Amino acid sequence: MTPEDRSPPDRRWRWAAFSLVPIVGLAALLGFGLGRNPREVPSVLVGRPAPAFALEDARTGQQVRLADLRGHVVVLNFWASWCADCVTEHPSLFAAWQRYGDGGAVFLSVLYQDREDAARSFLRRYGQGWPDLLDPGGRTALAYGVSGVPETFFIGPDGRIAAKQAGPSSYGLLVSRIRSLLPAENPA
Amino acid sequence: MDVAASRPRRRFGPALTLVVAVAVAGVALWVGMSLGSSPPPTFQERVQAVAAGLRCPVCQNLSVADSPSELAQQMRADIGSRLRAGQTPQEIRQFFVSRYGTWILLSPPRHGLGILPWATPVAALVAGGLIVASVLRRRSRAGPSAGEPLTASERERIRREVADLEEPD
Numbered sequence: 041m042t043p044e045d046r047s048p049p050d051r052r053w054r055w056a057a058f059s060l061v062p063i064v065g066l067a068a069l070l071g072f073g074l075g076r077n078p079r080e081v082p083s084v085l086v087g088r089p090a091p092a093f094a095l096e097d098a099r100t101g102q103q104v105r106l107a108d109l110r111g112h113v114v115v116l117n118f119w120a121s122w123c124a125d126c127v128t129e130h131p132s133l134f135a136a137w138q139r140y141g142d143g144g145a146v147f148l149s150v151l152y153q154d155r156e157d158a159a160r161s162f163l164r165r166y167g168q169g170w171p172d173l174l175d176p177g178g179r180t181a182l183a184y185g186v187s188g189v190p191e192t193f194f195i196g197p198d199g200r201i202a203a204k205q206a207g208p209s210s211y212g213l214l215v216s217r218i219r220s221l222l223p224a225e226n227p228a
Numbered sequence: 229m230d231v232a233a234s235r236p237r238r239r240f241g242p243a244l245t246l247v248v249a250v251a252v253a254g255v256a257l258w259v260g261m262s263l264g265s266s267p268p269p270t271f272q273e274r275v276q277a278v279a280a281g282l283r284c285p286v287c288q289n290l291s292v293a294d295s296p297s298e299l300a301q302q303m304r305a306d307i308g309s310r311l312r313a314g315q316t317p318q319e320i321r322q323f324f325v326s327r328y329g330t331w332i333l334l335s336p337p338r339h340g341l342g343i344l345p346w347a348t349p350v351a352a353l354v355a356g357g358l359i360v361a362s363v364l365r366r367r368s369r370a371g372p373s374a375g376e377p378l379t380a381s382e383r384e385r386i387r388r389e390v391a392d393l394e395e396p397d
Contacts, residue, residue: 062352084329091327153298178302185327187285187299 083185083204090114090195091183095173098156099163104148104171106195113145113221114195115214118181120154121162123189129208130166136214137170145218150175152189196221243361250357275308278317282324283334291334 085091094105106114117133119126137147147170151159156174163172175181184193192205194217203217269277279293284300292300292307303324310320324332336342378386 084325085327153302177305178299179306182303182306182324183327185329187328 083201083206085185085193085201086204088201089199090116090193090201091180093173093180093183095150095175095180097171098151098159098174099172102171104173106199109146109195110199111197113140113197113218114193115145115147115218116184116193116195117147117149117209118152118184118186118189118191119149120152120189121158122154123152125208126190127166129190130168132209132211132214134167135211136218139215140218140222141170144222146170148173150180152181152186153178194218194221197223242364243357246357246360250353271308271311274311274317275304278307278311278320279304281321281334283332285328285332 090106092106094103094107096102097104115133115136119129133147136145141147149168149170150173152175159172173180178186184191188206190208192209192214193201194203194205196202202221205213205217209217276293279300280291282292282303284290284292284295284297284303286297286299287295290300292303294300307320310323311317315323321333330337330342336345338346
């Protein structure tokens with residue numbers, strides 16, 4: 041029996057099944073895409089050297105250079121006074137800074153799309169002991185691929201970005217990230 | 229006359245027409261796109277051209293060129309200063325990809341996995357063309373030779389009805 045002799049309904053079923061394959065595949069792909077958070081921007085910077093910067097501290101007027109901090113764990117937090125999540129996050133950052141600020145971790149905040157006076161009154165109200173850096177034109181935020189605040193980068197003593205947190209960091213998360221980067225003999 | 233014996237030559241006409249039409253449309257599209265811009269673009273247009281290919285990170289389905297958000301404004305300013313510094317549009321795109329990932333590009337790259345969305349429509353078009361061509365070929369082959377040969381009475385009936393058509397009275 042040659043394929044030509046096969047009955048038409050049989051062939052029709054085969055074609056229907058065959059044409060369903062790409063449709064089902066496409067639907068599965070779309071279903072997978074719909075299940076994901078469209079606002080979640082995956083960071084490509086983790087594991088790579090942290091982009092260099094030299095920014096002015098709004099409180100002291102001194103310039104802070106990332107290159108000078110090699111050998112330290114750096115907690116780099118992008119924030120704004122208008123951001124509600126930053127208000128939520130601030131006590132955790134403050135507590136982590138109190139615990140690790142003198143123990144090998146350097147805390148830096150970078151002001152993101154905000155007015156200097158608004159930031160100053162926020163910090164007067166909620167307290168802060170670490171540098172608050174000004175980022176004119178948002179160039180450092182762009183260099184770090186920041187798409188919203190708060191975003192926190194954990195930079196290891198080797199100058200590489202070890203982790204990124206998009207959205208508010210809890211105290212527990214800050215502590216575990218910092219501890220994982222501190223040398224074993226100094227986990228505070 | 230034996231109908232089965234007088235099988236016509238395979239009709240590739242429709243399939244060939246389809247292939248030629250697709251080829252002509254493709255060439256016309258390519259020529260139209262390459263003739264699109266005649267005067268040299270202004271600086272602002274060059275910024276917009278780069279920005280139009282980048283996704284605004286804080287928007288839903290808006291390019292950096294179209295978004296009024298502050299981040300998009302900063303990105304446009306950054307693109308402008310990079311163009312002024314002599315960077316090429318490709319280098320600027322590469323900078324944003326190195327910071328935000330290929331996610332930032334509105335058109336996927338034409339290599340690696342990014343080739344999939346570019347190749348799929350072409351593959352689908354070719355597959356569809358092949359299916360249409362094979363169906364047409366099968367129909368043209370099956371048409372006149374389908375079924376059993378006519379019996380003598382059937383042939384006689386056809387002859388009578390054709391004769392009636394030619395001489396209605």
